[in-house]
Amino acid sequence: MSNPLRIAAVFAAICFSGSAAAIDYQVHGYAAQGFVLSRHNDFFGDSTDGSFDYYEAGINAAVQVQPNLTFAAQAAIRDAGISDDGSLRLDYAVADYRLVSEASIQAGLRAGKVKNALGFYNETRDVVFTRPSILLPSVYSDNQNQRSLIFTSPGAQVYGGTVIGVHELSFTGTLNAERDVRKSDERLLVSLTVPFDLRIGDSWNVQIMDSIDGGKWQLAYSRFSGQFRLSTAPEIDLVGRFDVDLNVFSARYNAERFTVTAEYVLVDNDNRLTFMGAPFLHQRVAADSGYLQAEYRVRSDWTLMARMDGFYSDRHDRSGHDFAAANPGVDRRSRFSHDFTVGVNWRPGEHWGFWAEHHWINGTATLQPLENPPPVRDQRWSMLMLMAGYKF
Template sequence: MKKFAIVSLLALIPAATLALEIPGGQIHGFASQGYLLSDGNNFYGDSQRGSTELREIGLNANWRLNNTLNFAGQLLSRDAGATDNGSLRVDFLFADYKAIENDVTGLGIRVGRVRNAYGFYNETRDVLFTRPSILMPQAIYYEGNGLRELLFSSDGAQLYSYWDAEDSTTSFSLTAGRNKRLSKDVIKNLLGTSTSQLIAQGSLDHPIFAQFSHARSGGRSRFALSMYNVGLDFDTNFMGADGLNLYASGYVLSAQHNLQDWSFTAEYSLTTVKYEAGRLGNAKNDIEATYLQAEYRLSPKISLHSRVEYSVNDRDNRNATDTQHFVVGTKWSPSRNWTIAADLLGMRGTGGIPDIDNPNGTRERTEMLAVMVGYRF
């Protein structure tokens, strides 16, 4: 009921209002509600009967103390079937100190819970207006696997810089995170419901994220290289039993070209995962994923998009572990505050399918209709 009360409160804000002004800063908010209907597998709730368990509500603010020190934060409630329970959490909260800032370059550091630069869309993945479709590209952002908590933000420090040239901008960020305890939801998403019951606790160890990005001609062409290294430790419930250590490292290559009516985006990722299970032995596999997306702006208010995704959970065993997704959809924004989106998805393979929404096992093929309404101010 609290979540629906927030949505109702947001709806009372005048449509012309794009932000709430406060002394030295602004407050923004967003809310979106989705409906999913699928065949084959469930996706975010019992979508084979129709699910409304895709809901995002956020409130963020920024406040500038002076020319060098700024504060920003966001509260978020996200419901996504069994992968996310809708509880209210601090999504990010950091102090931003700019040590150098002039017409051509800048250097600063953020401290707190900072957003990780990962691909093109990770930092704004919860806002329907800024992501490419209702569901994020599964192959790169692990949306259906419920791993947003691992990818979106880190508790630690982030060094960033940028350099402006006559017709281009280059930027860099490096995030060094602290160890932190994993929530029960993340452990279930990673290991499955049955295996997670054997785990007493899990922790995220020293996550590192880095990104170089380059834009030309005012954003007409964009490129990025994202790198990451994450460790996960799991302790079992049994005395004397070996725990499980998991180490993941990899990169994402991103490219986008924007024309007057068209935008083309492609991203490719390669992740190496190493498993250490004590007396049970060690293992390693490479996860490879890519997608190609096209967007056509039919008018200032209506756009069409399509995307093809491909991923393999083990490059040495492609035929048995590959997944393909095909997405076509549209967005209609009758005003700057509102948008309505609809997508049709065809999926072959089980990559990106939420296992914990399908306790009786997953099927090879899934077709799904997704509809979502979003509001922002």
């Protein structure tokens, strides 16, 4: 049994060992089916012919066994073309112990497979009802398979908050344990012709947020730091170490009818490879991405959304010309992506939601190469995304 499953089993045993009268629990679930129709390039399946290869579903439960102790877990499936394989996973499983719970100050500890606080949407990216759109901005790398890498991780988390005047300050700090990368994910991150194993070393992330005037303004800074370790058979002796640092700057303004959100992320990678014990590659990569998004609530059940989004594999070479010149045969268009999106969301009732959005995109950096083997990809492409969801 894997470590997360052991955690879930222990949680269940503890929860149901008490008296039924003492247990306060909630069970919720969701399911959503998507459709993607694109021009020129494929996204989440064979979308140039129309793809239903995009769906997600999950069921979660929270059990409060004591006033200051809660257990929560979620099992989920997600299929998103080559980016996710639809296999059943334990999304999260946590024990949450509230150390302090007063009107002006909160503090606690979580342990298990915890959600990582990163930007505004990482902790709520699993359910379409809690996202601003079907597809998250490029800051969250929805099509680069980073959901399973940074959404949750086994580890321990400390959190707290306090109110000072009109400021509601909160802090979350997480230390994640070393873990293996799923085989289905490895092929999306590393392209090698020999067998290899990829692990994520100890990682950590922190988030500081200030919610001002009852949430009218929200400002946040998040940082994630981790290390990937690659190894091969001793007779090949190819060893890799890839250090990753993300700094996310977030700002949001909430009014009665509209919300404006902006986020910007700096990504620094330090990649090292050795072959037969000798240095083989040392590469530093400085990427960045950001977006500006507006949501307008026409009525309580209708919301319009517009977003400008940009991603660059190298913030010092935004056009990709330098990279293409140094790497003959590489398409410079794969080094950037500009995405303009408009969308609409209709929620006719408590349980149902319907989303539609159209993307106009320049550049191919956010495409999966395995779905779009070169040189087929086109620089300018577009796609229509639809989704229907149900929750209880």
